Amino acid sequence: xxxxxxxxxxxxxxxxxxxxxxxxxxxxxxxxxxxxxxxxxxxxxxxxxxxxxxxxxxxxxxxxxxxxxxxxxxxxxxxxxxxxxxxxxxxxxxxxxxxxxxxxxxxxxxxxxxxxxxxxxxxxxxxxxxxxxxxxxxxxxxxxxxxxxxxxxxxxxxxxxx
Amino acid sequence: xxxxxxxxxxxxxxxxxxxxxxxxxxxxxxxxxxxxxxxxxxxxxxxxxxxxxxxxxxxxxxxxxxxxxxxxxxxxxxxxxxxxxxxxxxxxxxxxxxxxxxxxxxxxxxxxxxxxxxxxxxxxxxxxxxxxxxxxxxxxxxxxxxxxxxxxxxxxxxxxxx
DNA sequence: ACAGTAGGTTCCCTCAGGGAACTGATATGG
DNA sequence: CCATATCAGTTCCCTGAGGGAACCTACTGT
Numbered sequence: 001x002x003x004x005x006x007x008x009x010x011x012x013x014x015x016x017x018x019x020x021x022x023x024x025x026x027x028x029x030x031x032x033x034x035x036x037x038x039x040x041x042x043x044x045x046x047x048x049x050x051x052x053x054x055x056x057x058x059x060x061x062x063x064x065x066x067x068x069x070x071x072x073x074x075x076x077x078x079x080x081x082x083x084x085x086x087x088x089x090x091x092x093x094x095x096x097x098x099x100x101x102x103x104x105x106x107x108x109x110x111x112x113x114x115x116x117x118x119x120x121x122x123x124x125x126x127x128x129x130x131x132x133x134x135x136x137x138x139x140x141x142x143x144x145x146x147x148x149x150x151x152x153x154x155x156x157x158x159x160x161x162x
Numbered sequence: 163x164x165x166x167x168x169x170x171x172x173x174x175x176x177x178x179x180x181x182x183x184x185x186x187x188x189x190x191x192x193x194x195x196x197x198x199x200x201x202x203x204x205x206x207x208x209x210x211x212x213x214x215x216x217x218x219x220x221x222x223x224x225x226x227x228x229x230x231x232x233x234x235x236x237x238x239x240x241x242x243x244x245x246x247x248x249x250x251x252x253x254x255x256x257x258x259x260x261x262x263x264x265x266x267x268x269x270x271x272x273x274x275x276x277x278x279x280x281x282x283x284x285x286x287x288x289x290x291x292x293x294x295x296x297x298x299x300x301x302x303x304x305x306x307x308x309x310x311x312x313x314x315x316x317x318x319x320x321x322x323x324x
Numbered sequence: 325a326c327a328g329t330a331g332g333t334t335c336c337c338t339c340a341g342g343g344a345a346c347t348g349a350t351a352t353g354g
Numbered sequence: 355c356c357a358t359a360t361c362a363g364t365t366c367c368c369t370g371a372g373g374g375a376a377c378c379t380a381c382t383g384t
Contacts, residue, residue, distance in 0.1 A: 007212070013276045015265025016195050016258055024188070033178050036303055042331050052373050057332060078381040080330060088268055093303030094292050096178055098260045103177025106250055111313035114175045118307040122297035129295040130256050135284035141198055141255030145280045151273035204362050214342050219363060240350040242361060
C-alpha cells in the first residue's frame, strides 16, 4: 500500500497523514483492537469483525510490513500462525484509548460505555487524560501553538506524493 | 453515511468503531487538522490537501451532520461559508495530537517532526502524554484491564449492523 | 475414508475515490 | 458593459478497492 484510497498519505510531510498511512485504512484500527484484546488469529478476528477474508489478509500483511504486528508461527505441522503487537503497535494502542474516550463521551448515549477500563496503578475504572509531557498540566488542541519543525520544508500542510 | 466502505461501523457496540464511523473515512482526519489549523474554507482545504472536490463536499457534509463542524455563512451576497470546530470537534482534535505523537516518534525519521507544539501553560515545546484521569499516573494499553460496561450486551467485540 | 479446522486465495460485482469540466452567484477592472 | 476572477459546489466518466461466497492446501482426529 502506502496508498490508502489512491492518494499516498505516507509521502506527506505530516505526522497525522503518515500515521493514517499505517493505520488509517478501513478496518485497521479494529484489527489492532482485536489483537490487543487477545484475538490474535486470523479466524478469530475474521469472525469477530465480520470482515472480508480478502481484506483481512491485506490488512494483516500491511500491518506486519509496517512493524505494527508480528506474525508468529505457533505451530508447524500444521502451519498455524498468530499476530502479536510489537512495541510500535503497542504504542499505537494509545490512539485506541483516546478514540474510546471520545466515543464513550459523544456516541455511547443512554446505554453508557460498552467496555470499562481499569487502571492497574490505582485499580479504578478510569479513562485517559491528555497532559503535557513536560509540565504535566492538561494539554488539548486549544492549549497549544503550532510552529514549523525541522522535518518541514516549503509550506506546511501541503506536500503530497510527487 | 453511517457506512464507511459498506460496513456500518456506527451500529457496532464499540466506541472505537463508532468514533471511526464519524472520523474514520479517508481524508476526514486531515480535514479536521486543516480546520483546526485555520484553513476553514472549501477552497483552502481543497488546495491544501489536493483532495477531490466531490469527496471534500461529502466529508464536510458528513462532519457537519455529525456535529463535529459547524457551517457558517461569513457572507451573504455572495454566499460564502466557512467551517468551524464545535466542542465535539475540538475534543476530537485530541486524537490528532496522539497521532502526531506516534507519527513523530515512528515515522518522522532523520528529518525530525514537521511541526512542533508549544504548550501555553509552560511555554515549552512538548507533546501529549496519556495519564489516568483518576490517579494521574501514566496510562497506556498495557496498564489496563478491560471489563464489560453497561452499554454492552451479548458478546464483546462483535455486533455489526443488523 | 471422512469431516473438521486454520489460514488463506480466487472470483465476480458493486460502489467509492480521482480528476477534470461545468455551474451560479457575485465582485472587480478596464 | 463585458471579461475575468473567486468561491463553493455539482456533474461526469473511469478505475480500483471492498463485500461475499466459493475454493484450496495442510494437517488432525475418529
